[in-house]
Each structure stands twice: as structure tokens, then as C-alpha cells.
Amino acid sequence: MPVATFFRFLNQLHPIKGSLENYLLGKISTVSFNKGKFLISPLDKEDHVFFLVRGAVRGFTKIGQKKITTWLTIENNLVGRIRQNDQHEMVEEYIEALEYCEVVKINSAFLKELYFQYFEINYIGRLLAQKLYMAAEERALIGRLPTAEAKYKRFLSVYPDLVNRVSLKYIAFFLGLSVETLSRIRSKITNDGNELIVR
Amino acid sequence: MPVATFFRFLNQLHPIKGSLENYLLGKISTVSFNKGKFLISPLDKEDHVFFLVRGAVRGFTKIGQKKITTWLTIENNLVGRIRQNDQHEMVEEYIEALEYCEVVKINSAFLKELYFQYFEINYIGRLLAQKLYMAAEERALIGRLPTAEAKYKRFLSVYPDLVNRVSLKYIAFFLGLSVETLSRIRSKITNDGNELIVR
Numbered sequence: 001m002p003v004a005t006f007f008r009f010l011n012q013l014h015p016i017k018g019s020l021e022n023y024l025l026g027k028i029s030t031v032s033f034n035k036g037k038f039l040i041s042p043l044d045k046e047d048h049v050f051f052l053v054r055g056a057v058r059g060f061t062k063i064g065q066k067k068i069t070t071w072l073t074i075e076n077n078l079v080g081r082i083r084q085n086d087q088h089e090m091v092e093e094y095i096e097a098l099e100y101c102e103v104v105k106i107n108s109a110f111l112k113e114l115y116f117q118y119f120e121i122n123y124i125g126r127l128l129a130q131k132l133y134m135a136a137e138e139r140a141l142i143g144r145l146p147t148a149e150a151k152y153k154r155f156l157s158v159y160p161d162l163v164n165r166v167s168l169k170y171i172a173f174f175l176g177l178s179v180e181t182l183s184r185i186r187s188k189i190t191n192d193g194n195e196l197i198v199r
Numbered sequence: 200m201p202v203a204t205f206f207r208f209l210n211q212l213h214p215i216k217g218s219l220e221n222y223l224l225g226k227i228s229t230v231s232f233n234k235g236k237f238l239i240s241p242l243d244k245e246d247h248v249f250f251l252v253r254g255a256v257r258g259f260t261k262i263g264q265k266k267i268t269t270w271l272t273i274e275n276n277l278v279g280r281i282r283q284n285d286q287h288e289m290v291e292e293y294i295e296a297l298e299y300c301e302v303v304k305i306n307s308a309f310l311k312e313l314y315f316q317y318f319e320i321n322y323i324g325r326l327l328a329q330k331l332y333m334a335a336e337e338r339a340l341i342g343r344l345p346t347a348e349a350k351y352k353r354f355l356s357v358y359p360d361l362v363n364r365v366s367l368k369y370i371a372f373f374l375g376l377s378v379e380t381l382s383r384i385r386s387k388i389t390n391d392g393n394e395l396i397v398r
Contacts, residue, residue, distance in 0.1 A: 070336060070339045070340050125325040129331075132328075133335055137270075140335055176343045
């Protein structure tokens with residue numbers, strides 16, 4: 001039950017009282033996306049946040065014709081548009097299903113209202129925003145590591161769940177490496193007996 | 200008055216009632232740091248969050264002997280340690296004053312208690328964590344732009360306040376470029392008449 005999984009997730013962060021749970025039940029919905037479909041794209045008329053119950057997604061931004069993969073994630077995480085409006089440049093955000101995905105869908109305008117009404121939603125929202133912040137900082141760090149090998153070794157260490165789940169191509173995009181470079185490093189590390197310390 | 204600036208900052212996000220303001224006044228302090236000093240380093244016995252009233256800082260992480268600059272910021276921003284504990288690798292966080300800095304200092308353990316007591320602190324904490332998240336995602340994006348020129352042009356567009364404030368060396372570190380490459384791009388862009396669109 002996707003909705004039950006979602007409430008379990010929330011309750012672990014802060015107990016949700018019955019009246020709020022009932023209110024939320026009337027406002028959220030369960031949706032599925034096939035592989036290759038977009039959970040979020042610039043064509044959306046309304047903005048939503050998704051709790052990923054099942055599946056793997058990647059977030060990418062399009063600057064001009066260039067697609068830049070800035071994050072990858074799997075089930076039990078909240079995903080959504082990061083920028084409200086990009087005032088700086090034409091940056092378009094996409095979230096793409098890399099597998100069949102089941103999500104709980106929450107309207108962002110509704111969520112914004114909730115923040116004015118419920119203490120626990122702010123408490124949970126703060127914890128989740130802090131978690132997302134730490135994850136984004138990790139992405140900023142991994143992209144700045146000095147060598148391709150250091151990047152992939154840190155990837156193996158920080159994202160063990162993604163290694164055998166997401167195709168090599170998207171891992172390469174995420175690390176800012178060519179697929180050839182990543183393939184070469186991957187076989188080298190395997191041959192070296194999986195020695196994972198970043199130097 | 201640093202403390203007055205801090206309360207103005209908070210009140211813009213959510214009104215702070217008088218009793219909370221008085222409580223906070225007894226718990227926060229004003230500190231200054233000379234250029235080159237660390238607001239945060241692995242030697243700290245206690246963890247703090249700082250509201251930067253005046254000055255510019257850079258955040259860097261040390262992995263082995265390698266320092267990696269992941270962020271730069273100036274006054275009217277909250278700064279602090281991003282990782283609670285790095286379980287993955289020996290990653291050490293530092294925040295360094297790039298100018299003389301005046302800050303309001305808040306103990307992190309005290310802040311954690313506040314979250315259980317005051318609705319408005321969660322409301323403000325959530326907004327700030329979301330803002331920090333967007334900023335970290337921007338740093339993840341800029342580090343993945345395909346060319347040195349695209350990185351510097353986006354830097355000019357997103358961080359206009361930092362361009363003439365932070366020395367070329369730290370901008371180069373932040374963008375993951377060599378100082379020579381950045382110097383070359385900087386003079387090229389100036390000669391081209393400051394044409395700033397990222398292609």
C-alpha cells in the first residue's frame with residue numbers, strides 16, 4: 001500500500017495525528033510512471049512533490065540543449081522540483097523514471113498551505129529539507145573530486161544502493177564522466193579487489 | 200548591531216514573539232573572526248551555527264590531504280557544518296573567514312531543543328533549509344557544467360555579489376578550475392564585452 005508506506009515514513013519523523021492523516025488522505029493520490037516517463041517536466045501546469053514508494057529516478061536540468069544529471073535516487077525518498085523559478089538562465093528541470101515507479105503525489109500549493117496550519121508538517125518538512133540539503137552538498141562535493149577514480153570510489157561508498165541498480169550511463173552522467181572512462185575505472189577497481197578508500 | 204540584524208532576518212521569515220526573542224537573547228552571542236580564521240573546524244568541541252552579519256566565508260572539505268571548496272557565501276546568510284557525521288570516508292569540514300567577519304553564534308544542541316518547543320523556529324528552519332538546499336543544488340549543477348567557460352558564465356550570473364568580493368583563487372577552487380584557466384576565461388569574457396548567456 002503506497003499510502004501506508006508514506007504515512008509510516010512521516011510517522012518515523014514526527015507522529016501524525018489522526019485528524020491530519022484523514023485530511024491528507026483526501027488530498028494525496030497514488031500514481032505510477034513507466035520507465036522513461038517524466039514525473040516532472042517544464043510542461044507541468046501545476047507543481048507537485050512526490051514520495052517515491054517504488055522505483056528509481058534521475059533529476060536532470062536542461063541548459064540550452066545540454067542535459068545535466070545532478071541527482072539519482074530510489075524508493076523511500078521525497079523528490080520534486082528544486083528551483084522555484086530560475087531567474088538566472090533558462091534552466092529546465094526534469095525528473096525521469098529509470099524504472100517503473102509508484103509514487104504518492106502531493107500538490108505543492110496544498111503543501112504550502114499545510115505549513116501554515118500544522119506544526120508537525122513544519123517539523124517534518126525541516127528534517128527532510130535538511131536531509132535533502134546534505135544530499136545536495138554531497139553531490140556538489142563528488143562533482144569536485146579531483147580524479148575520475150576518486151569520484152567513482154566515493155560513489156561506491158556513498159551510494160551502495162545505486163551501484164547495481166542504475167545503468168552505467170546515468171552513473172557516468174551524474175559523475176560528469178564519459179561512459180568509456182567510467183567503464184575503464186570500474187574494471188580496474190574490480191581487478192584491484194574492490195579497494196575503496198578515496199586518496 | 201549584529202543581534203538586531205539577526206532578528207530582522209528572522210522576522211522577515213516569520214514573526215518572532217517577544218518571549219522567544221528574550222529567550223534567544225540569553226542564549227546567542229556575537230563573535231568576530233579575522234581573515235584566515237576558521238568558524239568551524241574538526242577541532243571544535245561543540246557544534247555551532249552562525250548567522251553571518253558581516254564578511255565572506257568559504258566552506259571546504261578535506262579528504263586526505265586534498266582541500267575541496269564546495270561553497271562561498273557573504274553576509275545575511277546562515278552557515279554551519281553540513282554533515283552530522285561522515286560515515287562514508289574521512290571527510291573533514293571547515294569554514295574559513297575570507298574577510299573580517301562578524302557573526303551571531305548559536306549552539307546547535309540548543310537549536311535542536313528549540314525545534315521541539317517553538318512552531319516558528321521550525322517554520323523558519325524549514326524555509327532556511329529549503330534555501331540552503333536550492334543553493335547546494337546550484338553548486339552541484341555548476342560543478343557539472345561541460346566547459347570552464349560555461350561554469351564561469353553561470354557563476355557571473357548566479358553569484359554577482361561574489362565576483363568582485365572573493366579572490367580569483369577561491370572562485371577557481373569553487374568551480375574546480377585552475378587559476379590559470381579561470382584568468383584566461385575572465386580576460387576573454389571581458390574582451391568579448393561581457394556576453395553572459397550559457398550555451
